[in-house]
Amino acid sequence: MIVKVCVGSSCHLKGSYDVIEKMKEILKKYDVEDLIDLQASFCLGFCAQGVTVKADDFDKATVDKIGDNQLLLHNVNKDNIEDTFATKIYPLLNI
Amino acid sequence: MKVFDTNVQLIKYNILKEVIKKAYADDLVNAYSEIPKIISPGPKAEYRCCIYKERAISQERVRMAMGGNKDNPNVVEVIDIACDECPTGGMFVTPACRGCIQHNCMSVCPRGAISIVDKKCTIDSSKCVECGKCTQACPYGAIIAQHRPCVQSCKVKAISMNEEKQAVIDNNKCIACGACVYKCPFGAIVDKSFVLDVIDILKNSENNTKYKTYAIIAPAIVSQCRYGRVSQVVTAIMKLGFHQVVEAALGADITLYREAGEFKEKGIMTTSCCPSFVAFVEKNFPELTKYISSSDSPMIETARLIKHSDPTAKIVFIGPCSSKKMEFRLPKTHGLIDCVMSFEELQAFVDAKDIDTTLCEDTILDNASFYGRIFAKSGGITRGITDVAKDMNVENLSPVAMNGIDECRANLTKLKFNKSTDNFFEGMACDGGCLNGALCLNHGPRNLQDVDKYGLEAKEKTIENSVKLYKLNS
Numbered sequence A: 001m002i003v004k005v006c007v008g009s010s011c012h013l014k015g016s017y018d019v020i021e022k023m024k025e026i027l028k029k030y031d032v033e034d035l036i037d038l039q040a041s042f043c044l045g046f047c048a049q050g051v052t053v054k055a056d057d058f059d060k061a062t063v064d065k066i067g068d069n070q071l072l073l074h075n076v077n078k079d080n081i082e083d084t085f086a087t088k089i090y091p092l093l094n095i
Numbered sequence B: 001m002k003v004f005d006t007n008v009q010l011i012k013y014n015i016l017k018e019v020i021k022k023a024y025a026d027d028l029v030n031a032y033s034e035i036p037k038i039i040s041p042g043p044k045a046e047y048r049c050c051i052y053k054e055r056a057i058s059q060e061r062v063r064m065a066m067g068g069n070k071d072n073p074n075v076v077e078v079i080d081i082a083c084d085e086c087p088t089g090g091m092f093v094t095p096a097c098r099g100c101i102q103h104n105c106m107s108v109c110p111r112g113a114i115s116i117v118d119k120k121c122t123i124d125s126s127k128c129v130e131c132g133k134c135t136q137a138c139p140y141g142a143i144i145a146q147h148r149p150c151v152q153s154c155k156v157k158a159i160s161m162n163e164e165k166q167a168v169i170d171n172n173k174c175i176a177c178g179a180c181v182y183k184c185p186f187g188a189i190v191d192k193s194f195v196l197d198v199i200d201i202l203k204n205s206e207n208n209t210k211y212k213t214y215a216i217i218a219p220a221i222v223s224q225c226r227y228g229r230v231s232q233v234v235t236a237i238m239k240l241g242f243h244q245v246v247e248a249a250l251g252a253d254i255t256l257y258r259e260a261g262e263f264k265e266k267g268i269m270t271t272s273c274c275p276s277f278v279a280f281v282e283k284n285f286p287e288l289t290k291y292i293s294s295s296d297s298p299m300i301e302t303a304r305l306i307k308h309s310d311p312t313a314k315i316v317f318i319g320p321c322s323s324k325k326m327e328f329r330l331p332k333t334h335g336l337i338d339c340v341m342s343f344e345e346l347q348a349f350v351d352a353k354d355i356d357t358t359l360c361e362d363t364i365l366d367n368a369s370f371y372g373r374i375f376a377k378s379g380g381i382t383r384g385i386t387d388v389a390k391d392m393n394v395e396n397l398s399p400v401a402m403n404g405i406d407e408c409r410a411n412l413t414k415l416k417f418n419k420s421t422d423n424f425f426e427g428m429a430c431d432g433g434c435l436n437g438a439l440c441l442n443h444g445p446r447n448l449q450d451v452d453k454y455g456l457e458a459k460e461k462t463i464e465n466s467v468k469l470y471k472l473n474s
């Protein structure tokens, strides 16, 4: 799975880099560094609801389960990213 | 509000605008026959001997706007019929010489080239070194220097005359800095425009559904388009059909980081971000090419970040520079940039599409640090590398900012003969740096203040986060 944190201008001003740093810690903490490729992306098109995080490149089982091949998360910040990760992203991993 | 410095720029702009309109009307076949008539409606000629010559020159300008001569690899070309064959006689005594008694001209001449014949000043051209002292000394201003503006602007002596007295560019010497383009008062030397390729990229993206189009914008933009805010210009660029706009200054942060690391190993190094400077070193100081930094230019680093997050992206660089039009096709840039457009061309494009920038809403542009943004001025890299080196524990750095080709030549000569006390050489071909680039809409001291202010407005005060982004992606 790839998790892309938006570093477009608007999200950048809202704290993308803090989110990325936090994400790195979280991936370590949950021991999923090998399963999730953390990347940065330019504007994902939801500037008003930034920071935007997009998860995609799911395996087939996940796509079947949620009926979609991507997951968009809005209004992410360094304080809510762990919660968001635990409730929205982590469950999508087939481990 | 005046957008351009010169009338020549305005003519180029008008031609570009018409070509762009024709491209969108799918009517380029009529460009050569119709545009010259729009530019010179007649019946009287405005600048040239007759309306026919004026239109013939416009036709050549249309050709340049549509890519110029494909067989000539140089991005800068002479429009021979537009060259007015300026006099080249050197120092010339006009009839304003009153045959005075004082002879200031004679006393200031360091070579004894001036004598008084029949009560009038006469200059012996075999002794004259064209220093120009006499032109200033004469109280009547009777002595003038007749130099070709193109020849004088060319710091690498790439321009000479053919038998017809028309200017010719020696491609082996030319570094594509564009100084002559800005300086020729007749607009006879012109940069090739690839704006039609940009239009194709935008059209073929089918509103960014087939692939996404990105504009990388050089930090010098801040002193351009003064009628609006940068954030409005960003919106205008997006209205042309770009998916989004990214600051080249982001790549500049990364270039700084890589240069600091490379310096640690090399010990002596020159910058590599100005393609004209790099060409200057290659053509004039081949023995020093080993010192040129292997770090990629900010344009390329930014493109790399974009391609990493969006591999099918098509990327257009928008900047003040003619040599970027050369650089993006060099093998060392790995095809990361799909096309390059100048600020002049951007202005024509926005206006051809009837976009009023002053009415555009604001789109924030903030990707880079303070240091990345001040890359646009001479001394910016020196400032950046000094601070970055401190953070990265790089020692013994002694940087020098070489502002313009003349300073580059002097400092590189010192380096060549082991007489330089500096070890980090920032080279920029344009005087003042990119903020006075040849294809800027306007040039002048105010641009410097604008760039400084723009640097301070960046959210990131250090390159730390840009570097993290770079590491995340590599």
Ligand code: FES
Residues within 6 Å of the ligand: A006, A007, A008, A009, A010, A011, A012, A042, A043, A044, A045, A046, A047, A048, A050, A051, A052
């Ligand atoms: S900048 Fe992040 S969604 Fe637009």
